[in-house]
Amino acid sequence: MQVYRSLEERFARISSIEDAIGILQWDAETLMPEGAADSRSDQLATLKGMAHELLTAPDTGDLLDQADQDSGHLDEWPRANVREMRRIYLHAAAVPADLVEANSRAVSRAELVWREARQTSNFALLLPHLSQVLSFQRQIGQAKGEAFGLSPYDALLDRYDPGLRQATIDPLFSELSAELPDLIQEAQERQKGRPAVQPLEGPFSVDDQRRIGKQLMQAVGFDFKRGRLDASLHPFCGGSTGDVRITTRYSEGNFMSALMGVLHETGHALYEQGRPKEWRRQPVGLARGMSMHESQSLLIETQACRSREFVTYLAPLVQKAFQGEGPAWSPENLHRILTKVEPGFIRVDADEITYPAHILVRYKLEKALIAGDLQIHDLPSAFNDEVAKLLGLTVPNDSLGCLQDIHWPGGAWGYFPTYTLGAMAAAQLFRAACHADADILPGLSKGDFAPLRTWLRANVHAKGSLMTTDELLVSATGEPLAAEVFRIHLRERYLGHGWGLSYT
Amino acid sequence: MQVYRSLEERFARISSIEDAIGILQWDAETLMPEGAADSRSDQLATLKGMAHELLTAPDTGDLLDQADQDSGHLDEWPRANVREMRRIYLHAAAVPADLVEANSRAVSRAELVWREARQTSNFALLLPHLSQVLSFQRQIGQAKGEAFGLSPYDALLDRYDPGLRQATIDPLFSELSAELPDLIQEAQERQKGRPAVQPLEGPFSVDDQRRIGKQLMQAVGFDFKRGRLDASLHPFCGGSTGDVRITTRYSEGNFMSALMGVLHETGHALYEQGRPKEWRRQPVGLARGMSMHESQSLLIETQACRSREFVTYLAPLVQKAFQGEGPAWSPENLHRILTKVEPGFIRVDADEITYPAHILVRYKLEKALIAGDLQIHDLPSAFNDEVAKLLGLTVPNDSLGCLQDIHWPGGAWGYFPTYTLGAMAAAQLFRAACHADADILPGLSKGDFAPLRTWLRANVHAKGSLMTTDELLVSATGEPLAAEVFRIHLRERYLGHGWGLSYT
Structure with a gap:
């Protein structure tokens, strides 16, 4: 028990360092003056280094072995906590320090060059840097794969989504x-x-947009005592577990x-705010992985808030807020806009039904x-071939093709599939929720998210990382992750009649 | 040289942790949602603990001894850096960990109780807590005093103002x-x-106040690429060296x-932004101490910005901004307001001439x-006796007396004198600057701070902690710290004629 306590203490400290990193990164994206970037990099590198040192301290492995013997x-929760501690420890300890550093330097350079390469659609400019990042990612996959007994790509998947394997994804994606x-x-x-579709005529003042955004966040269940809404170039959900900071980007x-x-990030935020407080600083208290995280944002944004029920509530609300007039x-019409x-060519602008094609x-x-x-x-031509096959489009240049996303130059290999796995899980969870509680859909048409939130809190958020994703x-839906409900939903x-069927 | 480099590296990491702490504390005072306080406390305690561990690592003392031998x-700069490293190390290492922790807990409790005690003017409520803080401060003074060969109070002074001794202050303050x-x-x-004095009639919109504030910050020389202006309950200058964040409090x-x-904090900020960039993460790059820091804020706020020259510039500017009319x-009249x-009873509301009495x-x-x-x-009655003697006032209750400041319950013993020593240094530096460059005062009457800033940068800011305060x-004024110029200035x-003499 004492061994377990000392592990808990160590991971609590690591968690506080990571919370601090979360706030500092949020600040860098929202408020930081541009000339402070170098000094912020020093801060982040130092804090990440210290968290890594704490995690891979010489005795961590021994402590984990002892805790396993006493388990x-x-x-149940402390036992799962030890399991999660070991997973996090192995991911960190498996990669030699010089490889971590070399990869981090290569990623920094590649991200920088990528911004220019994307702007000028110049793949050749990025090629040597991307090649280097790929080489390091393969080495990292190799090293982690050996530690976990996995293939390199599975090992890369596992860092974003514990337990996720290519063998799970392949059949789902081929369907x-x-x-x-x-x-x-x-x-x-x-x-x-x-x-x-009739367009909504602006301009729409940013103040009004912010006010409506906050009003809907409140309705969905965002706790403003433990979080904020701000603006940034790219919307995200960040900050720390006890202080969830979401952002959006306004256009008049x-x-x-x-x-x-805002609604998408609020879905992420509910998951952050809804996990058990007593496990806040422990690995078992973390979100279950990126697929589950994305399922929570998509469940709110696409399943709930693009439903005809919610749109019935939304339309008069925005019409009044922006003093809109006419049939638009x-x-x-609002529902047609939201389901167009x-x-x-661009993944982040894609609608619900073409988005998965970008991921495939x-x-x-x-x-x-x-x-x-x-x-x-050969990446550009292979990329363009696949886009032609799945979306029927001819990519005119690499900016609209393989240069559009930061993930590859940024070293986030193995991340992409979680977007669409999240969409599948969202459909599955939403249907199960609506079956379990007949008040959920009628609630949405009154802007009342309490029934949905209650179900999500009990069946997803409160579980933290106690179980595997499947x-x-x-436990929540009766089935492991599957493509079927998502396909039915689409x-x-x-293709349904009128507004599409609903689950009631 | 290698020993020195490894010390530099260690102190650079400590500096980055402290920069991170600075941003997190700024955030806590300006933007943080109230429910995040516990989680922020965990973050700050963890980061402070890690910085302390790095600083007092078992080999730091040996490394410093070796660096001294190689010095x-x-x-010049690296040599002074080693001297400053040792001072910081001794302050941290002199106090046993359990005393640090006991003091920190006592301070947290006392600060909490102080808020209530001040509100209800109940000294008895605070007494046991204040007594405990005092007892720990005496022990800390004792422990540091032994390490430095100083009396306890001198050791407490030294942590805020390196080299400052009671023997220096006593004659200045008795004058x-x-x-x-x-x-x-x-x-x-x-x-x-x-x-x-004719009052200026509001209301004055916060937006206008913010705009004028920023305009004047720009004029004084604040670099907005490496800093921000925000609002908080108590104005302060915080953030990190590369990202200086000042705040003010608006009233309509x-x-x-x-x-x-804003002008006061801008003076602090100029000092932060003006120190040498290449020593940013090293002890020798730090500000020379709290007296020098306060001298920079008071030099801008009271010496420069309450001068008749600056008020000539300020009056039409604010009149236009707030569409003011009439002789007020x-x-x-503006100058009369600023020199009233x-x-x-309250220190922080005091004017330039009664403020030192509060400090005495x-x-x-x-x-x-x-x-x-x-x-x-016996503190309350002693406090009230002194106020009667120096200010001629009868303190009606302890909220307006010895309960008004957070410093004592907050454990900041030895801090108070730096306010008035700063005022003395400000007078001395401003006179030297005006003598050295005849363009400074005429510059102020046009809102042109460049001549003053250039002198300050070269003679104060660029020196970091290379030399002692004296x-x-x-080097800047030809004299060590003295009361004389301040007395002449007052x-x-x-007491002068018209608007008071100026130095030209």
């Missing part, structure tokens, strides 16, 4: 891949047969984009690059 | 003490013979108070308490 005396091109086309056909011409951004402000299907492209390619089955200089999904919303 | 090979009561009375007499009824607060907005003398009271009493010559339960003052401004 019969531990309750989608087979169906998606037809689905996209059918949805577009059906869209043509419906009244054209289009309030819907900032608003849906009807719930029907239009294949495009990236998943296939990064897997092949890590495995050595694709050479990095165990969590089985068919119902995009 | 013949070091240039002031002898003169101040008469000076205050004469200034009031003279004030009566002049036109009455009185723009002058927020504005003078004349430079003469009125003895009062506190200095005398905290010295006696640390020495054991005054018992803590060496720094001798006589000229408050």
